Amino acid sequence: MTNRSARERISDFNEVPRGYTAEQAIEEAKRCIQCKKPKCVAGCPVEIDIPGFLKFVAEGDFASAVKKIKETNALPAVCGRVCPQEDQCEKECILGVKGEPVAIGNVERFVADWERGTAPAVSRSDRGGGKIAVVGSGPAGLTCAGDLARLGYQVTIFESLHVTGGVLTYGIPEFRLPKAIVNLEIEYIKSLGVEVKTDMLIGNVYTVEELLKDYQAVFIGSGAGLPKFMNIPGENLDGVYSANEYLFRINMMKAWKFPEYLTPIKIGKKVAVIGGGNVAMDAARVSLRLGAEEVYIIYRRTRREMPARVEEVERAEEEGVIFKNLTLPVQYYAGDNGWVKEAECLQMELGEPDASGRRRPVEIPSSNFKLQVDTAVCAIGNSPNPLVPHRTPNLETEKWGGVIVTAEGLTSIPGVYAGGDIVRGAATVISAMGDGKIAAKAIHKQLSAGGI
Amino acid sequence: MFKILKKERLAENISRLVVAVPHIARAAKPGNFVVVIPTEKAERIPLTIADADVEKGTIAIIFQIVGATTKLLDSLKVGDEIPHLLGPLGHPSHIEKFGTVVVIGGGVGIAEIYPAVKALSKAGNEVIVIIGARCQDLLIYQHELGKQCKDLRITTDDGSCGRKGFVSDELKDIISSGKKVDLVVAVGPVPMMKVCCEVTRPHKIKTVVSLNPIMLDATGMCGVCRVVVGGKTKFACVEGPEFDGHEVDFKELTDRLKPYRDVEKQALDHVCRLLSITPQ
Ligand SMILES: Cc1cc2nc3c(=O)[nH]c(=O)nc-3n(C[C@H](O)[C@H](O)[C@H](O)COP(=O)(O)OP(=O)(O)OC[C@H]3O[C@@H](n4cnc5c(N)ncnc54)[C@H](O)[C@@H]3O)c2cc1C
Ligand SMILES: Cc1cc2nc3c(=O)[nH]c(=O)nc-3n(C[C@H](O)[C@H](O)[C@H](O)COP(=O)(O)OP(=O)(O)OC[C@H]3O[C@@H](n4cnc5c(N)ncnc54)[C@H](O)[C@@H]3O)c2cc1C
Ligand code: SF4
Ligand code: SF4
Ligand code: FES
Numbered sequence: 001m002t003n004r005s006a007r008e009r010i011s012d013f014n015e016v017p018r019g020y021t022a023e024q025a026i027e028e029a030k031r032c033i034q035c036k037k038p039k040c041v042a043g044c045p046v047e048i049d050i051p052g053f054l055k056f057v058a059e060g061d062f063a064s065a066v067k068k069i070k071e072t073n074a075l076p077a078v079c080g081r082v083c084p085q086e087d088q089c090e091k092e093c094i095l096g097v098k099g100e101p102v103a104i105g106n107v108e109r110f111v112a113d114w115e116r117g118t119a120p121a122v123s124r125s126d127r128g129g130g131k132i133a134v135v136g137s138g139p140a141g142l143t144c145a146g147d148l149a150r151l152g153y154q155v156t157i158f159e160s161l162h163v164t165g166g167v168l169t170y171g172i173p174e175f176r177l178p179k180a181i182v183n184l185e186i187e188y189i190k191s192l193g194v195e196v197k198t199d200m201l202i203g204n205v206y207t208v209e210e211l212l213k214d215y216q217a218v219f220i221g222s223g224a225g226l227p228k229f230m231n232i233p234g235e236n237l238d239g240v241y242s243a244n245e246y247l248f249r250i251n252m253m254k255a256w257k258f259p260e261y262l263t264p265i266k267i268g269k270k271v272a273v274i275g276g277g278n279v280a281m282d283a284a285r286v287s288l289r290l291g292a293e294e295v296y297i298i299y300r301r302t303r304r305e306m307p308a309r310v311e312e313v314e315r316a317e318e319e320g321v322i323f324k325n326l327t328l329p330v331q332y333y334a335g336d337n338g339w340v341k342e343a344e345c346l347q348m349e350l351g352e353p354d355a356s357g358r359r360r361p362v363e364i365p366s367s368n369f370k371l372q373v374d375t376a377v378c379a380i381g382n383s384p385n386p387l388v389p390h391r392t393p394n395l396e397t398e399k400w401g402g403v404i405v406t407a408e409g410l411t412s413i414p415g416v417y418a419g420g421d422i423v424r425g426a427a428t429v430i431s432a433m434g435d436g437k438i439a440a441k442a443i444h445k446q447l448s449a450g451g452i
Numbered sequence: 453m454f455k456i457l458k459k460e461r462l463a464e465n466i467s468r469l470v471v472a473v474p475h476i477a478r479a480a481k482p483g484n485f486v487v488v489i490p491t492e493k494a495e496r497i498p499l500t501i502a503d504a505d506v507e508k509g510t511i512a513i514i515f516q517i518v519g520a521t522t523k524l525l526d527s528l529k530v531g532d533e534i535p536h537l538l539g540p541l542g543h544p545s546h547i548e549k550f551g552t553v554v555v556i557g558g559g560v561g562i563a564e565i566y567p568a569v570k571a572l573s574k575a576g577n578e579v580i581v582i583i584g585a586r587c588q589d590l591l592i593y594q595h596e597l598g599k600q601c602k603d604l605r606i607t608t609d610d611g612s613c614g615r616k617g618f619v620s621d622e623l624k625d626i627i628s629s630g631k632k633v634d635l636v637v638a639v640g641p642v643p644m645m646k647v648c649c650e651v652t653r654p655h656k657i658k659t660v661v662s663l664n665p666i667m668l669d670a671t672g673m674c675g676v677c678r679v680v681v682g683g684k685t686k687f688a689c690v691e692g693p694e695f696d697g698h699e700v701d702f703k704e705l706t707d708r709l710k711p712y713r714d715v716e717k718q719a720l721d722h723v724c725r726l727l728s729i730t731p732q
Pocket of ligand 1: 082083084135136137138139140141158159160161164165166167168171172173200201202203221222223224247278279282309385387388419420421422426427428429430432
C-alpha cells in the first residue's frame with residue numbers, strides 16, 4: 001500500500017495510506033497458499049476465517065469475502081486500519097517465515113471499504129431472545145452488542161459520552177481512522193436492531209444492580225479511564241495536557257475548527273509528547289497537523305522497546321517528529337504568564353531487563369538538560385475507568401483497578417460480564433472486540449440454558 | 453433531546469431553566485451536577501442540579517451567562533430541546549445531622565446551595581444561610597432559601613441589600629459571637645471560598661467547598677479537572693466536586709481556570725454573530 005507524501009499529509013487530517021485498488025487486493029490475496037491448518041487464524045483474536053475470505057478476494061468475489069469476515073468481525077474497516085497485524089495475524093502467517101507475510105490487514109481493509117455504500121449484509125435471527133444491557137460503545141461493547149443482536153437478543157447500549165465509538169471516536173485521530181468509517185460501522189450495528197442511548201453514565205444514572213432488574217444480562221465495556229501522570233513538579237501548569245484531554249478536545253470536540261466549534265485548544269510551537277505508544281504517536285502527529293513547528297517524542301527507553309506500531313513510528317518520523325529517546329522529564333517550569341516554558345529532562349541508559357523482559361531505563365547522574373517547550377502532552381497510559389466498579393459494590397477488581405473476569409468474561413456478579421480495557425488495562429481494539437465476542441457467546445449459552 | 457419546560461431570568465445575566473429529564477431527576481442528589489451541550493457545536497459545560505422533582509421528572513439548572521456556551525444555552529426558549537444532558541455527576545454532598553451548619557452561597561453559587569440547604573434542614577440541622585452578591589439586583593433565590601431555613605443573612609458589596617460587605621464578614625461575626633458551628637459549606641467564586649476557609653481555619657471548623665475547575669468529559673477520563681487537595685492530585689468530576697476546603701490548593705485552581713480566557717472572547721464574538729446580538 002502506498003502512502004501520501006509526508007509534506008502533503010501533515011497539512012490535513014485525511015488518511016495517510018491510499019488503500020489497495022481491486023487489482024492490488026486480488027494480487028495480494030492470491031499470494032495466500034490456503035494452508036490446511038492456517039496459523040494466521042490463531043493470531044487473530046476474533047478468529048476470522050482468513051484463508052476463506054482471501055480465497056473469495058482472489059476470485060474477485062468481494063461480497064462473499066465481506067460476508068465471510070463479518071461472520072466473526074463486525075468492524076473490519078476499523079480492524080484493517082488499526083490492528084497491530086504485525087503482532088497478530090500477519091506475525092503467524094507461514095509466508096512470513098521466509099519472506100513477506102500476506103498483507104491480511106490491507107486486504108481486509110480493502111473489502112470493507114469496497115462494501116461501504118452497498119447495503120450492509122444484515123443477518124439477524126428473530127428468536128425473541130431476552131433483553132441485554134451493554135455499558136460503553138467502544139469496540140468491546142459494540143462487538144458484544146452486534147453478536148447478541150444477531151443471535152436474536154434485544155440489546156441496548158448505554159454510552160456516557162454524547163457520541164458513540166469510545167476510543168475509536170475520541171482517541172484515534174481522523175487521519176488514522178476516518179470518523180465516517182466508524183459511524184458506518186456503528187450504523188451497521190444499529191441496523192442489526194441494537195438500540196444506542198448516549199449521555200447515560202451507568203453507575204450514576206442507573207446502577208448495574210438496577211439494570212439487572214430490567215435486563216437478563218449486563219456487559220461492561222467501559223474502557224480506560226483516568227489518565228496517568230508522572231507526578232513530577234509542574235505537571236499541573238497550563239499547557240500540560242494528558243493525551244486523553246488533548247485528543248478529546250481535538251477529535252471529539254473538534255477544537256481544530258474553533259470557534260465554529262466552541263471548545264478551545266492551544267497548541268504551541270514546540271510540543272513535547274511524553275511516551276512511546278500509539279497514543280503518543282497520535283498526539284505528536286496531530287500536533288504537527290495543527291501547526292506546531294517542532295514536535296518531540298520523549299521516551300525513556302529506545303526505539304526498539306516502543307510499544308507503538310512500527311508503521312506509526314515510521315510515519316511519525318517521516319512527518320518530522322523528533323525522537324528524543326532515553327530521555328525522562330523530571331520537572332516543568334512556567335514562564336511569566338504561568339504557561340509551561342521548559343521541560344527539564346534526564347538522559348537515561350538501558351540496564352538489566354525488567355519484569356516485562358524489556359531492558360530497564362536507568363538515569364545517568366547529572367545528565368540534566370532543559371528543553372524549551374510551550375506544550376507538553378503526557379501519554380503514559382490510563383487506569384481502567386473507575387466509575388462502574390466504584391458504584392457496584394460486589395464487583396471484584398484487581399488492585400490496579402481492572403475488573404476480574406473468568407475465561408468466559410463473567411465477573412464476580414452473576415449475569416454481569418466484562419471485557420476490553422476495563423479488564424485488561426490498555427490493550428487493543430481487536431482484543432477488546434475478542435472479549436466482546438467471548439462474553440456474547442457466554443451470555444447466549446447461559447440464557448439458552450435457562451438464565452442466570 | 454430534553455425539552456425546556458420553563459425559563460426564568462433571575463437577575464441580570466442569570467437564568468433558570470426547568471428541563472424534562474426523568475432519568476436524571478430520579479437519581480439526582482444534592483451536590484450532583486450535569487453536563488449540558490446546548491447545541492451540537494458547543495462545549496460540554498458542567499452545571500449544578502439546582503433542584504430535582506422526581507414526580508414531574510424535571511430538574512432545574514441555574515446559570516450565569518459568562519461566555520459562549522452559556523450564551524447559547526440562554527438563547528434556547530421554552531419548548532426548545534437541549535440535545536445532550538448527562539448526569540447526575542459527581543459525589544453527592546454528605547448529608548447527616550452535624551448540629552449547626554453555616555451554608556454560604558456567593559453569586560450564582562447561591563442557587564447551587566439550595567438542594568444542600570433543603571437536605572441539611574431536613575436532616576435536623578440548625579442551618580444558617582449566608583448569601584452574598586455585588587448588589588441587590590444580582591441576588592437570587594432569597595425567597596426560596598428563606599423557606600428552607602430559619603436564619604437567612606444577606607450581604608452585598610455595595611450595601612444595597614443586607615449587610616454591606618462580604619459573606620466572610622458575616623461568617624466571622626457568627627463565629628466570634630461564640631456560637632458553636634459544626635460545619636461550614638461554601639459555594640461560589642474561588643476567592644470567596646478561599647477567604648471563607650481562611651476564616652474557619654484558626655477555629656478548626658470543617659469547611660466543605662464545591663470546586664469548579666474546567667471540565668471536559670466530566671466522567672473521569674480526560675484529567676483536565678485535576679485539583680490539588682492535601683498535596684495530592686484529585687479529579688474533581690469523579691472524586692469531587694466537594695472537598696475539604698482547608699486542604700485545597702486555591703492558587704493552582706485559579707491558575708488552571710485561566711488558560712483559555714483570551715480565546716474565549718473569540719468564541720463569544722462568534723456566538724453573538726450567530727445569534728445576531730452585539731457582544732457586551
Ligand atoms: C489515542 C489512542 C490510539 C490507539 N491506537 C490503537 C491502535 O492503533 N490499535 C489498537 O488496536 N488499539 C489502539 N488503541 C487502544 C484501543 O483503542 C483500546 O484498547 C480499545 O478502544 C478498548 O476498547 P473498549 O471497548 O474496551 O473501550 P473504549 O474504546 O474506551 O470504550 C469505552 C466506552 O465506554 C464508555 N463508558 C465509560 N464508562 C461508562 C459508564 N459508566 N456508562 C456508560 N458508558 C461508559 C466510554 O465513554 C467509552 O465510549 C489506542 C488508544 C488510544 C487512546
Ligand atoms: C461542578 C461544576 C458545577 C458548576 N455549576 C454551575 C452552576 O450551577 N451555575 C453556573 O452558572 N456555573 C456553574 N459552573 C461553572 C460553569 O460551568 C461555567 O460558567 C461555564 O462552563 C462557562 O461556559 P461558557 O462557555 O459560557 O464560558 P467560557 O467562555 O468557557 O468562560 C467564560 C469565563 O468564565 C470562566 N470560566 C470557565 N469555566 C469556568 C468554571 N468552570 N468556573 C468558573 N469560571 C469559569 C472563564 O475563565 C472565562 O473567564 C459549574 C462548574 C463546575 C465545574
Ligand atoms: S481482525 Fe485484525 S488480527 Fe484479525 S485478521 Fe483482521 S487485521 Fe488480522
Ligand atoms: S498463514 Fe498465511 S498463507 Fe497460510 S492461510 Fe494464513 S494467510 Fe494464507
Ligand atoms: S473532566 Fe475529564 S476527568 Fe474530570
